[in-house]
Each structure stands twice: as structure tokens, then as C-alpha cells.
Amino acid sequence: MKKGFKKHAILLGLSLFATQSMAALSDKEQQLADYIDKTNPAALKLLEDIVNINSGTMNFAGVKKVADVLIPEFKALGFDARFEDGSAFGRAGHLVAELNGGTGPKMLLIGHLDTVFEPDSPFQTFEKISDTQARGPGIADMKGGDVVILQALRALHDAGELKNMNILVVMTGDEELSGRPLELSKKALTDGAKWADIAIGFENGDGNPATANISRRGSIDWTLTVTGVPSHSSQIFKDNVGAGSIYEASRILNTFYTDLRSEELLTYNPGRIMGGTAVTHDRKANSGTTFGKNNVVAESTIVTGDIRAISEDQVNRVKDKMREIVAASLPKTQSTIEFGEGYPALAPTDGNKALLEIYSNVSEDLGQGKVAPVNPLNAGAADVSFTSAYVEMAIDGLGMSGSAGHTVNETGNLEALPSQSKRAAILLYRLKQQ
Incomplete structure (x- = not known):
């Protein structure tokens, strides 16, 4: 079957599915949510650990060190995980993790390892402000989103669902300051998008869990x-x-x-x-x-x-x-x-709108309310945009929310880590069923 025809069929099926809210979680979906609640303390510890690693874009050793912490986590879930060197485009490189051979749509999950805070920044460490808030370089943009990806995949693995899925994870090392030429810097993303049917980005969007991005302006x-x-x-x-x-x-x-x-x-x-x-x-x-x-x-x-x-x-x-x-x-x-x-720009296509509706239904079934599209003026460019020419459906902003990104007051909402992880896990599970 030609990929173009297959993608159209997937889009049609998921568009129809988007109109049908489940109204409640299935037993399997409740299992996913329960796992995330149970393992949230360990997820928070991982978040603290990687926030405390300086990974300013130009700190190549630091970017790779974050990848070195995360790669064993993906391998433990059955992924072929590796670090791809970025010397050809003047950056540290990217984390790539692949899981093939399952059924359902091919899904590309996008994160990034780097932050805007280089080693000479005064902002270097994780600091818990309260039970629900913490400060730290890159906590929301986007190390929290990287942990959301892992938590969703861990929950699916625990439920016995991950092994039958087709998932590619790309965590770039130069989202905040792209290497050149972009043809090489973003090759892992564009190659992944050519393989995938659906792209899902785990940036923190506009920081509001009641929104997600189905369009982003180019830059x-x-x-x-x-x-x-x-x-x-x-x-x-x-x-x-x-x-x-x-x-x-x-x-x-x-x-x-x-x-x-x-x-x-x-x-x-x-x-x-x-x-x-x-x-x-x-x-x-x-x-x-x-x-x-x-x-x-x-x-x-x-x-x-x-x-x-x-x-x-x-x-x-x-x-x-x-x-x-x-x-x-x-x-x-x-x-x-x-x-x-x-x-490039990520246009608000029909496929993106359908994917948002599925995600919003998941959120409602979790008791977290509807999810609306972000006004493109309230979100910057992101790696997900490089998939726009190749996938039928894309969404972004599914990471851990926070505030004051790119400043020394960057804060993460710790309550959003389990809530966003549940949304992501159940979204991936429902997409697999279709």
C-alpha cells in the first residue's frame, strides 16, 4: 500500500474517531493513569536530576550528559536508543529512540535536550518552591516535557501495550539555537516525519494545560x-x-x-x-x-x-x-x-484539528476539561514545525506547563507532570487502537 493512501486512510479513521468521546476511561486506560500516579515521585526525581545538568545549547558535553541519563530509560522499555553526533551541523547532537514492528499508526514524539541557559548563567539548579511549584533552568522548556514522554511510555509498557506500537522519539540538542545547515540539523526530525503518520510535540506551549498547539508560526x-x-x-x-x-x-x-x-x-x-x-x-x-x-x-x-x-x-x-x-x-x-x-510554519490543518479533538476528549474523560487551540501569537517556533510537510496530523504543547520560560525565573507546575503524562499515555493508547 502506498504511504500516501495509507496516511489518508489513517486520517479518515482518526477524524471519525475524534467525534466519539469515550465518556469514561476504560479499565486499561485507568491502569495507565494509576501507574503514572504511583510512579510520579520517581518521575519528579528524574526531572530534578536532568534540570540540574547544565545543557545550554552550546554546552555540548552537558547536552550529551542529559541524553546519557535518558537513553538507558528508553532502552529499558525496549527501544533502540542512541545519541547521534551533531558535529556536521555544529551542535552536540540528538537523542533518537526507535520502537518498530507494532500495529496502528506510526507516531513521532518530539522533545529537546538543550536549554537557553549556558554554563555562565546564574541560573543553574532545581529549587522546589512549594509542593506544586519548582524553579529551574529548562524545567518547563522542556525537560518536564521529556519526562512526560518517558512517563507515558513507561505506563504503556507496564500495561503491556507498548511492545505492539510503532514509536520514534527524537529529542534534539539544538532546539533553542539551531545548528546549520538546517538540512542537517533537522534531518532526524524530517526523516522521522517522512516515516511517521502523526507527530506529537511535548513543548510546554503557552503554559496553559487547557490549550495545545495545532499551528505554529515559522521563523x-x-x-x-x-x-x-x-x-x-x-x-x-x-x-x-x-x-x-x-x-x-x-x-x-x-x-x-x-x-x-x-x-x-x-x-x-x-x-x-x-x-x-x-x-x-x-x-x-x-x-x-x-x-x-x-x-x-x-x-x-x-x-x-x-x-x-x-x-x-x-x-x-x-x-x-x-x-x-x-x-x-x-x-x-x-x-x-x-x-x-x-x-517552517505549522498550518492548522484538518488533521491537526482532528488530533486535538481526540486529545481534548482524553482530557475530558480524565476530568481535566476541554483543550482548545493556542493562538499562534502566544507560542514561538518549535521543532514540530519541521514535520508539517510530511505528516497528516500534528500537535504540540503537550509538555509540562510552567511560566517565565527563557528567564532566570522559569517555573514549572509540578502537578502538571502526572496530569500531562496521563493525557499523553491515553492519547497514544487510543491512537494505537485506531
């Missing part, structure tokens, strides 16, 4: 390079000197701000600016240097940023408008803008 980088005529500051604005590079960069950025804001679901952010007489830019390290004096007209300015959009059409339209703005230079300045690689 691409841009670099603005501006040059002007260096001169003594007393000569600025004269015909032979012009405005200088910093004024020109400011004009461009302000026009971006005023002229592009009407685009729905679009954001565009300048994240770094360097200007002066001499500028260096280290793209790989996301850093640079500047030298300049107050009495010298700036010769060079570099600005880097990103664009987040809901579709490829929107990206192309915004690129054209930005190029038009850049071309309208102030006197004696020249500017260019380059667009780099990025994350």
Missing part, C-alpha cells in the same frame, strides 16, 4: 548591513558625508515598526545591533564588537533579527516589503538585508 533570521561615510561628527548631514550608518539603521528599523504592524499574526524583532567606526560580527556565537567615538560619524552598522509568520505567502510578502524599505536609503548610505534559514 526566519535576517541581517541588515548598513554603511555610511566616516567623517568628523561636525560634518554630519553635509552633502558629501550624509547621515551615517546608525541614523540609516534607525530609519529602517522605525519604518519596519510603523509599516508592517498591520500584518495579522506577524512579528519581526531586531535582536542585536552593532554600530560604529569598526564592527565585527560573529554569527556563530551571536556576538560582536564595536569601536567608535562620539565625534566620528559611524561607518558601519549591523542589525540581526527574526520574522515569525503563519504561512510561506506571508513570509514572502514581508520580505518584499522589508527589501523596499531598506532600498530607500538616507543620503550617502547603502544598506542590504539578507534572509537566512528558518523554521
Whole structure:
């Protein structure tokens, strides 16, 4: 049977299934939930252990150390688990765990090992605030989600259901700062998506367990390079000197701000600016240097940023408008803008909506209430988007909820660890039945 036809049949079956709430947990599903409650203390201990391992994206040894803790957990469940080296794309690498030979749809489960907190961050350790809250680097984004994946799989294994399933787990080591080229950095994800029928991401979404992501905006980088005529500051604005590079960069950025804001679901952010007489830019390290004096007209300015959009059409339209703005230079300045690689958009397809409905039914049957789709403005780009061109159904945001992600106040909701694990386990079980 051709994969395309098989996928269509799976989508049709699951779409029909989505309309039928079970109204109550089956005995097997209750067994899954009970197992997760029983083993939650051990899951919390694992979460604390991996949060206390620094795995900032550029700390390659730390990223691998987290994988080294998790790989034996997958092997104990019967997975072929390994760490795939990332030197070809300038990162630590990825954890990949495979379980094949079962029945039902092929499911790709997505997590990531890295955080935004490098070894020089002051934020390094797990700290329990109360019985329901804890702080820690990456606790919600997304080491809690990685433990949710494991807990769901452990429950299915304990119930004798896992051995008959087709599951591929990919936990990337560069979600927070992708390696380049993306073709290699995201190959484990795209290869997995080509194999899979369904992709499920365990990011923490918008931090609200009453929501999940069926769409995510794509994200691409841009670099603005501006040059002007260096001169003594007393000569600025004269015909032979012009405005200088910093004024020109400011004009461009302000026009971006005023002229592009009407685009729905679009954001565009300048994240770094360097200007002066001499500028260096280290793209790989996301850093640079500047030298300049107050009495010298700036010769060079570099600005880097990103664009987040809901579709490829929107990206192309915004690129054209930005190029038009850049071309309208102030006197004696020249500017260019380059667009780099990025994350594709995850569109809200019918398949994604059907998968959300199944997940929402699971939540209701657990007594946790309905689950609604996240507004794409409330969630950033994520690895699940790289599956969008290949799978019929995708959902994200099924990880452990929390708040203040990417800051030194990142907090995780400890009560969400068992509740999200139950949802995930029963979702996978119901998908297997169909």
C-alpha cells in the first residue's frame, strides 16, 4: 500500500474517531493513569536530576550528559536508543529512540535536550518552591516535557501495550539555537516525519494545560548591513558625508515598526545591533564588537533579527516589503538585508484539528476539561514545525506547563507532570487502537 493512501486512510479513521468521546476511561486506560500516579515521585526525581545538568545549547558535553541519563530509560522499555553526533551541523547532537514492528499508526514524539541557559548563567539548579511549584533552568522548556514522554511510555509498557506500537522519539540538542545547515540539523526530525503518520510535540506551549498547539508560526533570521561615510561628527548631514550608518539603521528599523504592524499574526524583532567606526560580527556565537567615538560619524552598522509568520505567502510578502524599505536609503548610505534559514510554519490543518479533538476528549474523560487551540501569537517556533510537510496530523504543547520560560525565573507546575503524562499515555493508547 502506498504511504500516501495509507496516511489518508489513517486520517479518515482518526477524524471519525475524534467525534466519539469515550465518556469514561476504560479499565486499561485507568491502569495507565494509576501507574503514572504511583510512579510520579520517581518521575519528579528524574526531572530534578536532568534540570540540574547544565545543557545550554552550546554546552555540548552537558547536552550529551542529559541524553546519557535518558537513553538507558528508553532502552529499558525496549527501544533502540542512541545519541547521534551533531558535529556536521555544529551542535552536540540528538537523542533518537526507535520502537518498530507494532500495529496502528506510526507516531513521532518530539522533545529537546538543550536549554537557553549556558554554563555562565546564574541560573543553574532545581529549587522546589512549594509542593506544586519548582524553579529551574529548562524545567518547563522542556525537560518536564521529556519526562512526560518517558512517563507515558513507561505506563504503556507496564500495561503491556507498548511492545505492539510503532514509536520514534527524537529529542534534539539544538532546539533553542539551531545548528546549520538546517538540512542537517533537522534531518532526524524530517526523516522521522517522512516515516511517521502523526507527530506529537511535548513543548510546554503557552503554559496553559487547557490549550495545545495545532499551528505554529515559522521563523526566519535576517541581517541588515548598513554603511555610511566616516567623517568628523561636525560634518554630519553635509552633502558629501550624509547621515551615517546608525541614523540609516534607525530609519529602517522605525519604518519596519510603523509599516508592517498591520500584518495579522506577524512579528519581526531586531535582536542585536552593532554600530560604529569598526564592527565585527560573529554569527556563530551571536556576538560582536564595536569601536567608535562620539565625534566620528559611524561607518558601519549591523542589525540581526527574526520574522515569525503563519504561512510561506506571508513570509514572502514581508520580505518584499522589508527589501523596499531598506532600498530607500538616507543620503550617502547603502544598506542590504539578507534572509537566512528558518523554521517552517505549522498550518492548522484538518488533521491537526482532528488530533486535538481526540486529545481534548482524553482530557475530558480524565476530568481535566476541554483543550482548545493556542493562538499562534502566544507560542514561538518549535521543532514540530519541521514535520508539517510530511505528516497528516500534528500537535504540540503537550509538555509540562510552567511560566517565565527563557528567564532566570522559569517555573514549572509540578502537578502538571502526572496530569500531562496521563493525557499523553491515553492519547497514544487510543491512537494505537485506531
